[in-house]
Amino acid sequence: MNRLRQLLPLLAALCLGLSACGGAWAQGGPGGQKTRAAGADAAAEPDRSPLVKVADGRMLAPDIARIVNRGELVVSQLATDNPPFFSVKNGELVGTDIDLAKLIASELGVKLRFDRNYKTFDSVVEAVAQGKVDIAVSRLGRTLKRAQMVHFSISYIKLGHAMLINRMRFAQLAGDRPLPQVVRDYTGTLGVLAGSSWEEFGRRNFPKAKLVKYPTWPDLIEAAKKGEVTAVYRDEMEVVQLMREEPGLALTLRTVTFSDLEAPLSVIVGIRDLTLLSFVNELIAQRAVQPTADSVLRALK
Structure with a gap:
């Protein structure tokens, strides 16, 4: 025990010396150690630019x-x-x-x-x-x-929304109700282009409608003409373009456009x-x- 007590001051002095050396190393100890350490860190540091x-x-x-x-x-x-x-x-x-x-x-x-x-x-x-x-x-x-x-x-470019409606089928659905009321609370069949944004627009804007998917736009037009669906839903440009190209369709079909709905492309x-x-x-x-x-x-x- 006495021997251990005699060694304690020596151990304490040794620890202080090591701390001092470590501090000197970190702060720039003798022999230019700081310069060499900093150089090594700089060489190891990667290029930070992501370019x-x-x-x-x-x-x-x-x-x-x-x-x-x-x-x-x-x-x-x-x-x-x-x-x-x-x-x-x-x-x-x-x-x-x-x-x-x-x-x-x-x-x-x-x-x-x-x-x-x-x-x-x-x-x-x-x-x-x-x-x-x-x-x-x-x-x-x-x-x-x-x-x-x-x-x-x-x-x-922003496109308005539109419906292409079969006149006879729509009259049967509407009865004596005005067109705006029937459209806004639409419960009939609604043709949409499969795999397009119009599937989601149809579900969101006409939640009571019965959505029917068709693979192509010509298929949708034929479905509306034959009355397979009461209406089809797409952008205003496509509907207007169709009626311009085939004015005779106005005997069977009519269009409804929505000023408050847009489809930004x-x-x-x-x-x-x-x-x-x-x-x-x-x-x-x-x-x-x-x-x-x-x-x-x-x-x-």
Whole structure:
């Protein structure tokens, strides 16, 4: 015990000495240790910039660099033509959506390729969500279902909502009630385009309706003409365009438009591609001419 008591002061002095040495090391001890330690830390510290240097020397966000390094913007689009937004004329894709996609690719300085291997609008969106393509430009509306897996750009055109109604079937449904009352509390059959935003719009805006899905727009028109459904639901532009092209349909069908309902069309961007989304938004906002449903219909006429 006496021996241990004699050693305690020596142990304490040793501990103090080690602490002092450690402090000196940390604070810049003898022999330039601080300089060597700092140099080692600096060499080990990684580059904190998230930007990627591309072949021409520019520093770009990773999602933009991916497209620039590939040299190509890949855009998903519905296989079925949807004029005036996109359609093949004289062997070339033309339309308002085509023009927008071309502008995006041009500003990125890359080529443009369309992937049109999709039979429904929802599958066009899913191609972006799954990383098969960079963006989608394909007459696509915003829905809560899609909002869970992709980003929407700001709107590049807004379309009103409309119904195409079979006159005879609707008269049977309405009875003596005025048309606005019947439409707002609609309980009849309502045809919608399968795999499109109009499925969700139909469920939300006409919860008492009996939704019937059809694969194509011509199928919907035939269903309305034959009375298979009392009404079909789509955007005003499509309905107005149909009645202009086939005025004789007015004997069988009538249209109802909704001034308080709109379907904004957006470019679809992947959930991780936030800089690409910002770029597309800015490009849309800066366009010299902002198309409207009326301007596009006038051009068609």
